Amino acid sequence: xxxxxxxDIDLHLGAGTRSRQILDGISFDVDEGQTFGLVxxxxxxxxxxxxxxxxxxxxxxxxxxVDGDTFESADRLAWCRKxxxxxxxxxxxxxxxxxxxxxxxxxxxxxxxGDIDRRIGEALEQVGLGGQFRYRxxxxxxxxxxxxxxxxxALVLRPRILLLxxxxxxxxxxxxxxxxxxFKDLREELNLTYVxxxxxxxxxxxxxxxxxxxxxxxxxEVLTRDALDxxxxxxxxxxxxxxxxxxxxxxxxxxAQS
Amino acid sequence: xxxxxxxxxxxxLSTDTITSGRQATAQRLYxxxxxxxxxPLAVFGLxxxxxxxxxxxxxxxxxxxxxxxxxLARDLEPPSxxxxxxxxxxxxxIFSRIVHGSRISLYIVMLVSVIVAPIGLVIGMTAGYFGGWxxxxxxxxxxxxxxxxxxxxxxxxxxxxxxxxxxxxxxxxLTAWPPIARLARAETLTTRAADYIAAARVSGAGAPRILxxxxxxxxxxxxVVRITxxxxxxxxxxxxxGFLGLGAQPPSPEWGxxxxxxxxxxxxxxxxxxxxxxxxxIVALAFNLFGDGLRDLLDxxxxx
Numbered sequence: 001x002x003x004x005x006x007x008d009i010d011l012h013l014g015a016g017t018r019s020r021q022i023l024d025g026i027s028f029d030v031d032e033g034q035t036f037g038l039v040x041x042x043x044x045x046x047x048x049x050x051x052x053x054x055x056x057x058x059x060x061x062x063x064x065x066v067d068g069d070t071f072e073s074a075d076r077l078a079w080c081r082k083x084x085x086x087x088x089x090x091x092x093x094x095x096x097x098x099x100x101x102x103x104x105x106x107x108x109x110x111x112x113x114g115d116i117d118r119r120i121g122e123a124l125e126q127v128g129l130g131g132q133f134r135y136r137x138x139x140x141x142x143x144x145x146x147x148x149x150x151x152x153x154a155l156v157l158r159p160r161i162l163l164l165x166x167x168x169x170x171x172x173x174x175x176x177x178x179x180x181x182x183f184k185d186l187r188e189e190l191n192l193t194y195v196x197x198x199x200x201x202x203x204x205x206x207x208x209x210x211x212x213x214x215x216x217x218x219x220x221e222v223l224t225r226d227a228l229d230x231x232x233x234x235x236x237x238x239x240x241x242x243x244x245x246x247x248x249x250x251x252x253x254x255x256a257q258s
Numbered sequence: 259x260x261x262x263x264x265x266x267x268x269x270x271l272s273t274d275t276i277t278s279g280r281q282a283t284a285q286r287l288y289x290x291x292x293x294x295x296x297x298p299l300a301v302f303g304l305x306x307x308x309x310x311x312x313x314x315x316x317x318x319x320x321x322x323x324x325x326x327x328x329x330l331a332r333d334l335e336p337p338s339x340x341x342x343x344x345x346x347x348x349x350x351x352i353f354s355r356i357v358h359g360s361r362i363s364l365y366i367v368m369l370v371s372v373i374v375a376p377i378g379l380v381i382g383m384t385a386g387y388f389g390g391w392x393x394x395x396x397x398x399x400x401x402x403x404x405x406x407x408x409x410x411x412x413x414x415x416x417x418x419x420x421x422x423x424x425x426x427x428x429x430x431x432l433t434a435w436p437p438i439a440r441l442a443r444a445e446t447l448t449t450r451a452a453d454y455i456a457a458a459r460v461s462g463a464g465a466p467r468i469l470x471x472x473x474x475x476x477x478x479x480x481x482v483v484r485i486t487x488x489x490x491x492x493x494x495x496x497x498x499x500g501f502l503g504l505g506a507q508p509p510s511p512e513w514g515x516x517x518x519x520x521x522x523x524x525x526x527x528x529x530x531x532x533x534x535x536x537x538x539x540i541v542a543l544a545f546n547l548f549g550d551g552l553r554d555l556l557d558x559x560x561x562x
Contacts, residue, residue, distance in 0.1 A: 054460045080462035093453035097475040099282055106471070107461035132275045135282035153457065 002029035003193050004036075004161060009052060009062035011045075022048050023060065024217040032160075035187065035194040037204040037211030039241065045217040046197045047088075050163040053195065054085045066161060077111060084154035085163040089170045090146035094138040100124075100149055101134045107157050123152040126189075127182065144175035151182070155190070164196045168203065180206060201245045205229075213238045290555040300551020306544030314360045323351035325358040325511045334527045344529040346520065352533050355511035359534065362512045363541065366427055366496045367489045373431040375485055378438025379477060383469050385439070386446025397443070400436045408433035409498050416504035423496075423512075426505040430495050434488060441484055445477045479553050486549025490542030497538070513538050 011023040023045050030036040038046040052060050055071065064071045066082050087093035094103055104120045113119060121131060127148040138146055147167065154162055164183070168176040180203065186192055198204050204211050205225060213220045213235065221235040233239050265273075270281065271288045294300055313320055322342065329349035337344045343352040385396040403411070408430075415429035449455060450473070458468050497514015499505030506512035513534040520530030 051456075056456055056459060077462045080460065083460075085457070085460045087453040087457060089453060093457050095454040095458075095472055095475075099279070101279060106458065106463070110462045110467070135276040135279055137282075137286075150457070153461070157461070 003032040003034075003067055004030040004053070004195065005063075005065045006049075006053070007063050009049070009060050009064065011048060011052060011057060011060040022217055023052070026062070026217075026219055028212055028219065028222060030193060030195060032193055033187070033191060034210065035196055035208045037208035038195065038197045038214055039199065039201065039204055039211055040214035041199065041241075043216075044214040046214050047165050049214075050085060050165050050195060050197055054083060054163055055079060080107075080159075081111060081157050082159055083161045083163065084157060084159040085165065086147075086150050086154050086167045088166040090143050090150055091138075091170070093150050094146055096138055098137075099134075100136050100138070100141075103138075103149065104153055104156050107153065111157060113157075119156060123156045124149075126155055126186065127152045143171050144178065147171060147175075147179055148182070151179075151186075155186070158190075160191075161193045161195070164194055166197055166199070169198070169200065176203075183207065201242065213241060294551050294555045297551050297554070299547045300554070303544040303546070303548030303551060306540060307548055310360050310364060310541055310544070313357055314364045317358045317361055321351075321354035321357040323354040325350060325355045326509050334523060334530065336527070337529055343533045344527070346516070346530050347523060350511075352516075352529065355516060356513065356534055356537050359511040359513045359516065359537070362423065362506055362510060363493055363496070363538075366423065366430070367492050367545075369427045370431050370434055370492050371485050371489065373427070374434045374438055374488075375481060377431075378435040379442045379474070379481060381435070382439035382442025382444075383446045383473055383477060386443035387450055387465065387469055387473065393443075396439075400439050403433065404436040404440075406433070409495055412495055412499060413502065413504060416499055421504045421507060423506050423510075426496055426499045429499070430492055433495075434492060437488070438481055438484060441480055442477045445480055446473050449473050449476045483549045483553045486545045486552065489545040490538075493538055493542065 006029070007027045009023050009026040010021065012019050013022050014020050026045075026049055028036065038049060040046045048057070051057050053064055053066075055076070066074075066079070069079075071079065098106075101120055104123055105116050108116045108119055120134065124131065124133060129145065129148050129152070133141065133145065133149070138149070141149065147170075151167075162183075167183070168179050171179060183194065184207070187194060194207070196204070196207055205228065208225060210222065210224045211228075212222045215237050220237045221233070223233065223238070227233070233242065271285055276282050276285065294304075327350065329345070331349065332341070332345055333347055333349040335341055335345040335349070341351050341353065343356065346352055346355070381396050381400065385393040385400075411433045412426070412429035415432055416425050419425040419428065455468060455472055458472055463471075494514065496505050497512065497517060500512045500515035501518035506515050508515070516534040517531050517538070520527075520532075520534070524531050
């Protein structure tokens with residue numbers, strides 16, 4: 001049985017005549033330990049899917065289930081302990097007036113975890129930051145370091161699922177591969193399952209075993225990496241997307257160069 | 259040369275390897291204070307406000323005369339060695355009256371600020387964060403208060419509650435909170451969509467926690483600045499109420515009332531109106547400069 005099971009999600013935003021359908025019949029399943037990708041142009045609703053799974057939008061219809069528990073029936077805090085999210089912009093996802101230690105301690109305080117000090121140190125270690133970062137403010141950190149803190153905050157509750165919303169697109173190219181490899185290592189180490197949103201097919205190819213192509217709130221096609229590598233693409237939109245990514249070389253994922 | 263095992267204060271406050279939360283707070287305070295003191299205008303504001311506070315606390319020892327004792331033989335005397343800032347129409351020493359008046363001014367300004375800041379913050383943050391009907395109802399109430407000219411509304415309240423400083427404070431507070439609420443709402447609206455708020459919600463934080471721990475720290479600096487800028491206006495409104503007989507009552511040396519009373523003698527005895535007016539001007543300016551300096555101190559994005 002798959003760990004994440006999403007079926008027939010519809011979401012409307014806006015009221016009355018200005019109401020627009022953002023998601024239309026989204027369904028997919030993700031197995032444990034898998035990295036599932038969501039690709040599409042901006043505005044296609046891929047980040048919105050993550051926000052629905054994370055519980056940031058509540059008024060969708062359909063069903064989202066994690067580990068057999070549906071979103072409606074699950075306890076809200078228990079859901080948070082299973083599903084955590086890493087945001088796109090590390091400059092906007094850390095509170096500018098909180099110290100790193102406060103940022104990491106907050107989820108632990110909400111969920112009444114004990115041993116907060118040790119857990120913070122552990123989380124910082126996991127993302128490759130030393131203890132000297134603990135009492136800094138976000139503005140004293142670089143973009144890559146901030147994103148590591150954001151990852152540590154997501155990990156501190158020991159979730160099984162990490163939702164990654166373009167986690168590298170706001171970073172320097174030199175840092176992107178570092179962060180992606182960190183995600184790969186963490187997945188092995190902590191047995192995590194990822195749902196990764198990206199517009200970058202190279203990132204998807206590097207990380208995911210399967211991915212869905214989205215356009216205008218719908219899933220156009222679900223592909224495995226093997227199918228992508230073999231060029232077995234059926235939907236015309238996917239083909240256009242592949243061509244639009246230019247001289248992108250399917251045979252050479254970014255890790256091969258670094 | 260000091261030994262390596264003991265850290266000097268300078269090293270403790272500027273090192274990059276921070277080992278405790280207390281050190282981080284100390285560093286922030288140290289560098290914030292440094293940047294505050296590097297601005298001469300902010301320091302001027304702070305010094306004037308400190309002098310005002312000292313003046314208010316030690317008024318009976320600083321004043322050269324009793325502020326209420328009349329001496330009709332020496333009315334409308336120009337500034338001299340005996341009466342440093344001259345005397346008013348009843349021969350009372352203006353310097354002593356200004357010194358004692360600082361108590362009334364500080365009392366009104368502080369009390370109004372302490373009442374207005376929490377009310378404005380709570381209403382503005384609630385409206386901004388929850389949106390929808392909560393926002394509409396709270397903001398329409400704010401609009402109603404905002405659409406009255408503040409002095410007129412204060413007048414109506416003071417007339418209904420009766421004259422006196424305490425009632426003037428209540429009346430001014432009732433008219434001073436709407437701008438704070440609007441400001442807090444605007445700040446909340448811009449912060450509410452931020453990713454760090456979304457991250458807090460994904461962590462399981464409820465609305466009270468998000469408002470208190472995440473949105474309040476963002477609102478505080480601009481509200482503090484706004485309130486210090488408002489303090490001059492609060493003093494002037496208090497003076498206006500005093501002039502109309504609804505604020506501080508006649509013998510009490512309130513600066514605004516002194517200015518109003520001195521109006522009649524402005525042509526022949528300029529000091530009667532000028533001295534308390536200058537006091538209001540300097541203190542209002544000091545509050546404004548201090549507010550600007552304080553914003554730098556409270557905002558870690560701008561320090562170091």
